Amino acid sequence: MFTNTQQPTSQGQQQAAGSTRPPRRRTRGRGGKAPQPQAGGPSDSTTNVNANDATASEASSFGAARPAPRGQGTGRGRGAPGRGGVQNRGNHQNGGGVGASPHGPPPPQQPKPATTSLLVDAGNDAPRVRFDSLLESGLVSAQTLQGVVHEFMSPVQAATMHDILLGNDCLAQAKTGTGKTLAFLVPSIELLRKNGFARGVNILIISPTRELAYQIGQQAQELVRFDQGQIGVQMIVGGTNMNQDKRKLRGEPCHILVATPGRLLDHLQNGDLKPMCAGLKALILDEADRLLEQGFRQDIERILTYLPNKNVQPRQTLLFSATMPPGVQQIATLALNKNFKFISTISESDAGTHTHVDQHVIEAPLPRSIATTFSLIAKLNAEGKSKIIVFLPTARATQLYFETYSQMEVARRLPCYELHSRKSQSVRTKTSERFRDAAQAVLFSSDVSARGMDFPDVAAVVQTGLPQNGEQYVHRLGRTARAGKQGEGYLILMPNEKFFLRKLKGMNLQQLPAPQDVEATQQQVDRALRQVSPQTKQQTYAAWMGYYKGFLRDLGWTPRDLVATANQMAADFGCAGVPPMAAKTVGKMGLRGTPGLNVVQVLPSNYD
Numbered sequence: 373m374f375t376n377t378q379q380p381t382s383q384g385q386q387q388a389a390g391s392t393r394p395p396r397r398r399t400r401g402r403g404g405k406a407p408q409p410q411a412g413g414p415s416d417s418t419t420n421v422n423a424n425d426a427t428a429s430e431a432s433s434f435g436a437a438r439p440a441p442r443g444q445g446t447g448r449g450r451g452a453p454g455r456g457g458v459q460n461r462g463n464h465q466n467g468g469g470v471g472a473s474p475h476g477p478p479p480p481q482q483p484k485p486a487t488t489s490l491l492v493d494a495g496n497d498a499p500r501v502r503f504d505s506l507l508e509s510g511l512v513s514a515q516t517l518q519g520v521v522h523e524f525m526s527p528v529q530a531a532t533m534h535d536i537l538l539g540n541d542c543l544a545q546a547k548t549g550t551g552k553t554l555a556f557l558v559p560s561i562e563l564l565r566k567n568g569f570a571r572g573v574n575i576l577i578i579s580p581t582r583e584l585a586y587q588i589g590q591q592a593q594e595l596v597r598f599d600q601g602q603i604g605v606q607m608i609v610g611g612t613n614m615n616q617d618k619r620k621l622r623g624e625p626c627h628i629l630v631a632t633p634g635r636l637l638d639h640l641q642n643g644d645l646k647p648m649c650a651g652l653k654a655l656i657l658d659e660a661d662r663l664l665e666q667g668f669r670q671d672i673e674r675i676l677t678y679l680p681n682k683n684v685q686p687r688q689t690l691l692f693s694a695t696m697p698p699g700v701q702q703i704a705t706l707a708l709n710k711n712f713k714f715i716s717t718i719s720e721s722d723a724g725t726h727t728h729v730d731q732h733v734i735e736a737p738l739p740r741s742i743a744t745t746f747s748l749i750a751k752l753n754a755e756g757k758s759k760i761i762v763f764l765p766t767a768r769a770t771q772l773y774f775e776t777y778s779q780m781e782v783a784r785r786l787p788c789y790e791l792h793s794r795k796s797q798s799v800r801t802k803t804s805e806r807f808r809d810a811a812q813a814v815l816f817s818s819d820v821s822a823r824g825m826d827f828p829d830v831a832a833v834v835q836t837g838l839p840q841n842g843e844q845y846v847h848r849l850g851r852t853a854r855a856g857k858q859g860e861g862y863l864i865l866m867p868n869e870k871f872f873l874r875k876l877k878g879m880n881l882q883q884l885p886a887p888q889d890v891e892a893t894q895q896q897v898d899r900a901l902r903q904v905s906p907q908t909k910q911q912t913y914a915a916w917m918g919y920y921k922g923f924l925r926d927l928g929w930t931p932r933d934l935v936a937t938a939n940q941m942a943a944d945f946g947c948a949g950v951p952p953m954a955a956k957t958v959g960k961m962g963l964r965g966t967p968g969l970n971v972v973q974v975l976p977s978n979y980d
């Protein structure tokens with residue numbers, strides 16, 4: 373089923389059906405009817421592969437695992453046979469919803485860049501595409517496919533791999549948890565093979581978070597595990613020892629380098645990495661929209677200046693993400709060739725039919741948000757949904773929730789972990805691994821694990837407080853219901869925060885009442901909060917103001933209201949008086965002179 377604006381093409385259908393011929397692309401003429409862009413998506417001149425009703429289709433198109441090749445183990449087990457098996461999805465009601473599809477608010481009008489556009493039906497009835505079809509068409513070698521445990525491609529893999537293997541630059545969009553990583557790793561490994569494993573960094577993959585960089589690197593290592601060390605994969609991320617990076621980069625093969633932007637730039641600026649990138653063949657930005665946002669964009673621009681000039685030494689560039697907010701395509705031309713293809717497996721019709729994740733919104737006044745979150749966790753656990761991620765707006769709030777939960781009765785039944793930027797990288801890495809392997813646990817997390825992280829079998833995602841924006845809501849929600857599995861999403865907002873639902877327009881959030889036992893839970897929370905250190909509370913208080921300061925207009929608050937609400941929150945935490953704030957921090961937040969603050973020159977030592 374296609375939307376009016378996104379008609380299937382026969383080539384597209386062949387492609388989805390695993391045609392063994394490289395598909396011929398239909399390029400829409402400028403005057404032709406353009407497919408509508410999806411959340412910052414394509415124009416008439418982009419390549420848009422439409423897996424209609426992609427939620428259901430991507431679920432059903434997730435194939436069985438490949439029969440294991442000789443001696444093949446599944447490594448750490450991610451992506452192992454059966455993981456992505458076909459699932460029956462329940463019928464979910466759409467009526468009475470408050471909001472939207474996780475894959476984005478309906479598309480805004482976009483200026484149109486000059487690339488090509490194609491639509492492919494990868495719907496429920498479309499025959500699934502075997503990985504072997506790439507072999508038959510001579511696009512991929514048997515050695516490259518040896519590491520792939522799946523028999524069938526997911527729609528995004530079927531939609532992008534031909535193009536990528538033919539050497540095209542691509543900007544690809546597909547829903548969370550639908551196998552984008554493999555879609556760029558398999559062609560990368562094939563590219564290496566074609567080039568005879570030339571020395572130095574051939575493939576450079578950039579990821580916005582450290583956890584995701586490790587995950588991508590580990591997946592690449594699994595894929596090349598039959599190559600007997602011929603292909604070197606390395607990861608370099610912030611928060612680790614740079615000298616160790618250097619030693620490894622010098623001493624061990626590094627054909628594929630996965631990096632976070634800051635650490636990559638450090639190495640490029642130091643001069644040790646630039647010569648190693650002299651023969652770069654491909655550059656991949658995962659979570660591209662995030663990397664091209666303010667904050668990261670400057671780093672990416674500077675990184676590009678250290679890489680070989682692509683006009684002199686051509687390379688392939690691939691940009692992947694589940695979300696493409698307005699303007700991304702224009703910025704993307706920074707890295708992409710001007711004839712890049714935009715490939716999306718998210719159709720316009722998806723906006724209203726994202727049925728595999730039940731999404732709910734629960735209204736809770738700020739003093740009840742902890743108790744509401746914990747009651748919900750207990751309820752989900754009682755229902756057997758016992759692998760849960762709770763996202764909080766700041767690292768400090770994550771820490772406070774974790775410390776409070778750890779004191780609660782429910783923690784004895786369901787263990788918990790915390791993952792945020794205030795932890796050392798080694799602790800973060802271990803925590804990710806433990807939660808990945810856990811059958812039952814709660815992970816309290818900041819946005820460090822919002823994007824890309826592939827924790828298997830997460831039954832529910834709870835988001836307490838305001839997400840940064842609609843895209844971040846989508847990515848966080850995408851930690852559940854991956855690879856065709858079922859999942860649930862909960863958003864807990866205080867009444868003033870309900871404006872956020874407007875950002876999720878077209879999605880389908882059901883309004884739920886607060887769990888019945890919130891008041892009883894509140895008493896336990898109050899007791900548990902007494903065990904939490906004043907320092908954690910002060911830090912949570914300060915970080916909360918810093919974060920919510922960015923939403924004053926949406927909340928309809930003045931700075932004074934912000935401080936008053938934060939002070940009430942601190943009182944609810946059981947703080948003795950208004951927590952102190954260093955004058956410097958107050959200045960940085962732009963709150964100097966706001967009544968109600970307890971400003972000190974230097975924080976007392978017990979808060980430092």
Ligand SMILES: Nc1ncnc2c1ncn2[C@@H]1O[C@H](COP(=O)(O)OP(=O)(O)OP(=O)(O)O)[C@@H](O)[C@H]1O
Binds near residue numbers: 451525553694823
């Ligand atoms: N062809 C396939 N068949 C079955 N499972 C697959 C297939 N390809 C990938 N998977 C599995 O699907 C899961 C999600 O894949 P991946 O992490 O690449 O998703 P993603 O689209 O990058 O998600 P996100 O947008 O959150 O980054 C992984 O566990 C992966 O092993």
